[in-house]
Amino acid sequence: xxxxxxxxxxxYYPGCALEGTGHAYNRSTKAVGKSLGLELVELENWNCxxxxxxxxxxxxxxxxxxxxxxxxxxxMGFDKVMAPCNGCYHNLKKAEYDLANDPKSVEVNERxxxxxxxxxxxxxxxxxxxxxxxxxxxxxxEELEKRVKNSLxxxxxxxxxxxxxxxxxHIFPEKDKGPGSESTAxxxxxxxxxxxAGAENVEFPLKTACCGGAHSLSDSDMSTxxxxxxxxxxxxxxxxxxxxxxxxxxTGLEMHQVRxxxxxxxxxxxxxxxxxxxxxxxxxxxxxxVGVQENLSDSRAFLKEKGLG
Amino acid sequence: xxxxxxxDLDGAIALADAVAASAASDAAPLDSAKQLLGAGEVxxxxxxxxxxxxxxxxxxxxxxxxxxxxxxxxxxxSFNACRETCRExxxxxxxxxxxxSEGDLAQARxxxxxxxxxxxxxxxxxxxxxxESGLGDFCxxxxxxxxxxSTITN
Numbered sequence: 001x002x003x004x005x006x007x008x009x010x011x012y013y014p015g016c017a018l019e020g021t022g023h024a025y026n027r028s029t030k031a032v033g034k035s036l037g038l039e040l041v042e043l044e045n046w047n048c049x050x051x052x053x054x055x056x057x058x059x060x061x062x063x064x065x066x067x068x069x070x071x072x073x074x075x076m077g078f079d080k081v082m083a084p085c086n087g088c089y090h091n092l093k094k095a096e097y098d099l100a101n102d103p104k105s106v107e108v109n110e111r112x113x114x115x116x117x118x119x120x121x122x123x124x125x126x127x128x129x130x131x132x133x134x135x136x137x138x139x140x141x142e143e144l145e146k147r148v149k150n151s152l153x154x155x156x157x158x159x160x161x162x163x164x165x166x167x168x169x170h171i172f173p174e175k176d177k178g179p180g181s182e183s184t185a186x187x188x189x190x191x192x193x194x195x196x197a198g199a200e201n202v203e204f205p206l207k208t209a210c211c212g213g214a215h216s217l218s219d220s221d222m223s224t225x226x227x228x229x230x231x232x233x234x235x236x237x238x239x240x241x242x243x244x245x246x247x248x249x250x251t252g253l254e255m256h257q258v259r260x261x262x263x264x265x266x267x268x269x270x271x272x273x274x275x276x277x278x279x280x281x282x283x284x285x286x287x288x289x290v291g292v293q294e295n296l297s298d299s300r301a302f303l304k305e306k307g308l309g
Numbered sequence: 310x311x312x313x314x315x316x317d318l319d320g321a322i323a324l325a326d327a328v329a330a331s332a333a334s335d336a337a338p339l340d341s342a343k344q345l346l347g348a349g350e351v352x353x354x355x356x357x358x359x360x361x362x363x364x365x366x367x368x369x370x371x372x373x374x375x376x377x378x379x380x381x382x383x384x385x386x387s388f389n390a391c392r393e394t395c396r397e398x399x400x401x402x403x404x405x406x407x408x409x410s411e412g413d414l415a416q417a418r419x420x421x422x423x424x425x426x427x428x429x430x431x432x433x434x435x436x437x438x439x440x441e442s443g444l445g446d447f448c449x450x451x452x453x454x455x456x457x458x459s460t461i462t463n
Contacts, residue, residue, distance in 0.1 A: 167389055167390065186393075210391065226437070
């Protein structure tokens, strides 16, 4: 990415989660984009990226499912598609990598595409970006600072990126390229964006640690313990808010925060908010406009106290 | 803090809990920080041994913990989900030492507490992976229960 104007209008792949439990992320992402003068054009007739379920059954079919979304973006005339969900972002990136490097993936993609009656996606046509890339590169911190109406000053934030935003490193060739690029070891794009909005980011050593999302159904207790540790660590770092950028991580943190209190008797107070909700309120949008009322973690009183929403 | 070196994964988590609770008044933060790093090695040894391998004594970038992680992730890329957790453990141990060298006991204790939280996460993550892979203590998802020739009614 070069930070040029081609990011002002990008294809938008919300993915399944943003139509369900992550609806507040969908709402706040669109609201922030609009507020910043950026345009999102949703992919027509998009499908599931394959998530974890299809990947476990047949990873090549998952590659096809993600590739089909890239193909739709290309057909709509876009060379960039923005996926705010870490799982979708990861899977589209992985499909791009596999189609460029794995002949078997190419073969399966061509076969299923032919059966489905559309051209098979060829790698290199569409770049997948995350919501963090989009806002940081299309607007940048300097411009964000100018647009802030309600500074997040005084709000201590632990930025939690989850484990899929940076892994595996080889599917993210644009990261770790020095100044200006994202780091896979210590990601900072969310920190940069929220700092520009006035937030005080705390040192947080579990930024990319596993939240046990994949364990949620098979071993809920393990997920609860992992999430509780993330939340308690954030609190130990002085955070009042954990900012998220993935609907799966976000829901996991919220759900297991409640469960930790019920099952383990461990109450925590940190609020869990999408970074787009924090940014949106800093840009002057109301709490309801960015979907705060849709979160499980009720932060309305806290936000009011901080002069937001 | 003077504690016995943990002998297993559960002991490592117990050590993390104990250090996290007492870090604010720890009289010898560097000793505790080193113990936590050693406990991290115990956690990764459990993973390597469960896979039928002998834990390496080698070092990567000067730390056995990182060599053990590399060994544990070989052929199992999902284990890279704790790569940065291991690196944070090393980093925080070094920050404790650096803070003490600068005479900042409060910072040393704060980072010792963070190191304990990170070790706890590593212990929980690896414990979860052991169960998920059917390599750890018996649980409802352990492999033998679901294998073709072993049913719950056998």
